Amino acid sequence: MTVVDRASPFENMMRQNIVAAAHALYRSKAGFATFYYSRCNEKYWILTGEGGFKLRAGVKSSEAIRDIFVNGEQYAFECATAMMIVLYKALIETISSERFDMLYHQLYLWDWEKHPEFPVYTEHITGNGLLGDVRYFKNPDVNPKTPQWQGENAVQLPNGQYFGHGIGILTGEGIIEELNKNRFPGAERSAYLMQTATRPDFDYLYALSNSRTIYYGGASH
Amino acid sequence: MTFSEINQPNPLNERRKEGMVSLKKEWNNLYSENDHHALALINDGDLEFPTLYVLREDIKEKKCQHLLIERNQLALHHIENILHETNLGIAEHKHFSDQHYVILSSFRWMLDTGAAASLNNGYIKVIDGAVIQMLLTYQQNIAKDVVDLIFRRKRSHQQSHYLLCALQENADPNCLFYIANYLLSNNQNDVLFAAKLLHFIPGMAHAATKPEAVALFEGWMEDNHRYLVYTGETSDVSPMPRPYKVNLAAKYLGKPVSLEDGESLQSLSNKEKERWQQFSQLTDGTKEQLASLSAHYRQNHRNEWYEWMASPLEQHIALLDKGGIT
Numbered sequence: 036m037t038v039v040d041r042a043s044p045f046e047n048m049m050r051q052n053i054v055a056a057a058h059a060l061y062r063s064k065a066g067f068a069t070f071y072y073s074r075c076n077e078k079y080w081i082l083t084g085e086g087g088f089k090l091r092a093g094v095k096s097s098e099a100i101r102d103i104f105v106n107g108e109q110y111a112f113e114c115a116t117a118m119m120i121v122l123y124k125a126l127i128e129t130i131s132s133e134r135f136d137m138l139y140h141q142l143y144l145w146d147w148e149k150h151p152e153f154p155v156y157t158e159h160i161t162g163n164g165l166l167g168d169v170r171y172f173k174n175p176d177v178n179p180k181t182p183q184w185q186g187e188n189a190v191q192l193p194n195g196q197y198f199g200h201g202i203g204i205l206t207g208e209g210i211i212e213e214l215n216k217n218r219f220p221g222a223e224r225s226a227y228l229m230q231t232a233t234r235p236d237f238d239y240l241y242a243l244s245n246s247r248t249i250y251y252g253g254a255s256h
Numbered sequence: 257m258t259f260s261e262i263n264q265p266n267p268l269n270e271r272r273k274e275g276m277v278s279l280k281k282e283w284n285n286l287y288s289e290n291d292h293h294a295l296a297l298i299n300d301g302d303l304e305f306p307t308l309y310v311l312r313e314d315i316k317e318k319k320c321q322h323l324l325i326e327r328n329q330l331a332l333h334h335i336e337n338i339l340h341e342t343n344l345g346i347a348e349h350k351h352f353s354d355q356h357y358v359i360l361s362s363f364r365w366m367l368d369t370g371a372a373a374s375l376n377n378g379y380i381k382v383i384d385g386a387v388i389q390m391l392l393t394y395q396q397n398i399a400k401d402v403v404d405l406i407f408r409r410k411r412s413h414q415q416s417h418y419l420l421c422a423l424q425e426n427a428d429p430n431c432l433f434y435i436a437n438y439l440l441s442n443n444q445n446d447v448l449f450a451a452k453l454l455h456f457i458p459g460m461a462h463a464a465t466k467p468e469a470v471a472l473f474e475g476w477m478e479d480n481h482r483y484l485v486y487t488g489e490t491s492d493v494s495p496m497p498r499p500y501k502v503n504l505a506a507k508y509l510g511k512p513v514s515l516e517d518g519e520s521l522q523s524l525s526n527k528e529k530e531r532w533q534q535f536s537q538l539t540d541g542t543k544e545q546l547a548s549l550s551a552h553y554r555q556n557h558r559n560e561w562y563e564w565m566a567s568p569l570e571q572h573i574a575l576l577d578k579g580g581i582t
Contacts, residue, residue, distance in 0.1 A: 070415045071377040085415040086377075113417075115492060146417055147495035157494035171493045175425075179392040180337065180385070182418045185425070186492055219393075233494055 039165050045129070045244075046237040050167030052125035056104075057190035057198035060121055063107030067114070067201025069183045070145075074111040076102055080144075086113075087145030096139040097132035100124055114188045115146040117200030118169045121190055122153065122235055125167075130244040138243060147233075152243065154236040161230065164191050168232035172199070172207070174214040176222035184217035186226070188233075258301035266302045268311075276310045276375070283311055287318060299325045305370030309335065309379055330362040338385040339378050356394070363390050367398065371405050374414055384415075388422040399423065403434035407441075410449055420491050424499045427486035427515050429477075432500075436473045440466050456498040479551060483507040485518035505535045507547040509565075510554050534569050545576050 039047060068074060070086030079099035080088035090099055100123045103110050112120075123142070127135045139152065147155065155169075164170055173186045187210055189197035198204050202213050207228055214226035259266045272279045287294035298308065298315070308315075308331055315321060321332060326348075333344035346355050363386040370383055387405070390396040402423050409416040423431055438450035451469060454460050457476045463469035483506045489497035506513045509528055511520040524532065535543065550572070554561040564572075 069381075070417050071381045084413050085409075085417075146491065148491075155495050157489070157496065173488055173493070175488065179388045179422075182384075182388055182422065185421060185490070188492070229488065229493065231489070231493065 043237065043241065045241040048129050049125055049235065049237060049240070050165065052128040053121060053167035053190060054192055055128070056121040056124035057192060058204075059104050059124065060107075060117060060200065061198055061204055063104045063110075065103055065107035065117075065200075066111035068111030070113055072111065073113070073116075074109065076106050076109040078102075083143075083145075085145060087116075087143055088112075090140075090142040095132075095136045096142050097127045097135045099142065100127060101132075112144070112200070113146065113183070114200045114202075116144050118188045118190065118233070119144055119147070119153075119155075121198075122155065122169075126153070126235075126240060126244075134244060154239050155233055156236060157231050157233045159230060160232045164232045166191055166193060168234060170197060171229045171231055171233070172197075172210045172214055172226055173229050174218065174226040176218040176224045177214075178217055178219040178222075181217050184214060187214060191232075260302050266297065266300050266304070266307070268297050268307045269302070269304045272304075272307050272310060279307065279310050280314055284314055287314075291318075291320070295320060295323050298328060303328075303369075304373075305331060305366045306373040306375060306379070308332070309370070309375065309382065326358055327362045327365055330359060331366060334362070334366070334386060335382050338382045360390065360394055360396065363387075363394075367401060371401070372408070374409075374412065377415070380409075380415055384418050387419060391422050391426045395426075397428075399426070399428055399431040400434045403431060403438075407438055407446055407449065411443065411445065417491065424490040424497065427499070429481060429484050429500060429515070432473070432477065436470060439469045439473065452496075455496055456500070479548070480507065482512040484515060485513060486515050502547070504543040504547040505532045508535055508543075508550045510551070531565075531569065538573075542573060542576065546572055549576065 039050060042050070066074070068086075073082060073086035073088070075082050075088045077091075079091055079094050079102050081091055083089055090096055100120065103120055104124065123139075123144075130138075160168075168191045170189050170191050171186055172189060174184055177185045187199040187202055189199035189202070189210060192198055192204065195206050196204055197207060197210055199210055202210055205213070211226045211228070218224075218226075268279065268283060271282045283294060283297075286297070297303070298311070308328055312332055312335055315324070315332070321329060324332070330346065333342075336342045336344055346358065350358065366383065366386045367390070370379075371387075374380055383405075387398070387402055390398050391402065402419060406416045406419050406423065409419070432454065435450050435453050438446045439454075441447050441450070447466060447469075451460055451463070454469075454473060457473055459472050460469060463472055480502045483503045484500040485503050487499055487501050489499050491497055503513045503518045506518070506520060509520075509524075509532060511522050511524065511528070513520055520532075535546070538546070550561070550565075553564060
């Protein structure tokens with residue numbers, strides 16, 4: 036299936052796998068938690084003071100990522116963390132576990148930060164975005180007592196649907212409706228879908244996956 | 257009279273330094289011996305918020321919250337609201353204005369005496385809750401405190417995501433000055449983090465030295481401060497958010513804009529409206545060059561600039577091709 040015309044086969048494959056990984060994370064029973072209350076399977080990850088997950092030494096990175104999808108009930112995390120988990124899972128499926136393990140010896144899952152060898156960038160877009168894009172639903176009048184409802188990162192899926200961790204798979208209108216329930220009294224502005232898309236640097240990942248690099252120790256904490 | 261007025265520290269604050277268990281034991285002993293004295297220590301003006309936080313369950317157990325001063329009662333309500341999702345507020349009837357200042361003064365006390373502590377994740381969440389409400393609900397000018405807190409948390413690898421997002425959502429470009437102060441920090445991680453937060457300033461990523469980074473920042477702010485528009489991008493939206501963009505049409509015309517919607521704060525004449533529209537149709541590159549050229553000319557030769565602005569836009573664009581105004 037071609038997801039995006041004129042995109043490379045690698046990008047198309049990645050985008051398909053991002054969509055599949057979003058569905059898989061939805062089914063995984065992994066919970067939502069603010070960074071204050073993140074949880075993880077400590078067999079694979081070390082929970083840090085800022086609510087991030089640091090890969091344990093000696094653990095295969097692909098196994099640790101897959102564990103989130105298998106033992107989801109042991110995990111709870113924020114929506115931006117969920118997006119990076121989805122992207123890493125998609126890369127594993129695209130380049131194989133073996134290759135992923137060779138490239139990524141250290142991982143740190145927190146928010147959008149600290150992924151030096153998995154660059155993602157945000158583009159301003161016109162129109163509808165692409166399957167596998169990470170979109171952002173912003174809630175400008177969020178009640179300050181629940182800052183976790185300030186917005187929702189969500190993977191764009193087919194048929195006008197989006198996967199947002201903690202919200203589930205809903206249409207754009209459905210996500211906006213959920214966010215609007217968490218505005219301050221008297222709020223007048225609705226949540227809305229921003230005209231931005233956060234995407235992996237597909238060319239970089241393609242080059243990395245075909246490089247002779249056999250060790251990566253970049254993600255630091 | 258507070259302890260500081262007699263040049264003595266509050267003994268409960270001192271005891272907290274020996275650990276939470278020690279503090280709780282000490283206060284419970286004091287309460288058994290003399291409950292008035294134990295409560296007076298809690299109500300002391302020099303009490304620090306972390307001390308109250310540690311003793312909150314003991315106070316609750318003794319059902320003596322009503323004997324606490326308003327600052328403490330509100331702080332305890334705030335803790336309950338944040339940790340147990342209650343909806344507590346001011347118990348007494350008060351004028352709206354007094355409610356406002358009483359709440360703020362309690363939040364301010366939490367921030368001033370408690371931001372440096374990090375007892376546990378729940379405590380950090382309580383501090384964040386106070387800061388976020390001060391910023392976004394009460395619109396307090398606490399940007400410097402928040403920036404300092406974020407950098408302190410970063411150094412100790414503690415959670416600062418929601419603080420940073422609230423700071424960005426507060427949409428006050430003055431906070432950029434406080435961030436830029438860290439470009440000169442002796443701590444290299446501070447410098448890198450400050451540069452990252454200011455990455456949307458052209459050239460920042462390639463600044464070779466700290467003074468060069470500061471000079472870039474200062475130049476950019478000086479040129480663009482009046483024309484900045486909040487984009488809604490926070491660190492929740494993007495790995496490299498660009499919270500502000502420059503309204504180039506406004507910069508070209510020299511009209512300061514609303515941070516919220518980018519509209520001119522001044523009424524525009526029909527000619528200016530028309531020029532604004534024409535300018536908006538240009539390519540991004542041309543807009544940038546022309547806005548800079550116009551701003552530079554305006555700053556240096558205001559009278560000539562007025563005359564220049566009366567000439568057609570096409571002439572301005574042609575001037576760019578010739579290398580600008582000589």
